[in-house]
Amino acid sequence: MPYRPDATDKRILKLLQANGRLSAKEIADKIGLTVTPTYERIRKIEQSGIIRSVVALLDREQLDLKTVVYCNVSLQVHALRVLQQFEKAVRKMEEVMECYHITGNFDYLLKVAVPDMNAYQKFLTQKLAALDHIAQVHSNFVMTDVKYTTAYEIA
Template sequence: MYNLDDTDCKILHYLQQDATLKTRELSEKLNLSYTPVYERIRRLEKEGIIKKYVALVDREKVGKKLMVFCNIALKEHSLTMGEKFVKAVLAMPEVMECFNISGDYDFLLKIVVNDMSQYQHFLMQKLGALENIGSSHSLFVMGEIKNTSEIEMLDSKTK
């Protein structure tokens, strides 16, 4: 874990809200000169705290109206079979997120597709084609209540 001070946390807070903020704009918000803010951002990037900058796309506006969480249980838990599964999932553009979990299932996939027909094709042709899947359980999202990528960086005293 990295030791982040209040200024680092504020920089991360602002960039998570709007990654298009220029260093000059950040320096104004933080009441600091340009150079120290620039150097802090570069350090946060170099240390891997800031992994990358992305544009968040409204999935429904681009036709991806169905979100599904799919629990997967593997038949065999060998390193080779697990690696094959992970490699296959990484190549599937429909899978937005994949988590190795504990409990009754081994993996939780977040899948985004156009509609139920496309999900059925994905399930039968892609997931179903993998040799090591023992079972799957699909949960269909009916409504999104909260969706954020922001990690809380500021405690109530710092805000």
């Protein structure tokens, strides 16, 4: 049976989503428990797999990744072997931040981060379009980040 976080666990999760560097003591102070039960709750949540990893979120613009592109990709063939080859290749592409197998008019949605239009053109022609069985790629360039979050709403 999957782990079901209670109200206290959900408060812990909200705090950790906002700041993954909080110590068990800091979390305990915020939720009104002592350190030991708070630590045990965090450990239980981690063991359940709800927390996949703790990472640092970087400012892409300061890393000269000013251009974000969402690519809709269609494949010519939908055989399992072709899908697996495409997914394996995409996982190796450093520019691809996210990749989803989707329904609708396209097969995949990719989020790509690159320094500029020239870098995207190079990525598109030398990496993505160079893969076997690519039928179409439609690119949508992000003009403004209106909302960006990594935190899920926890009811």
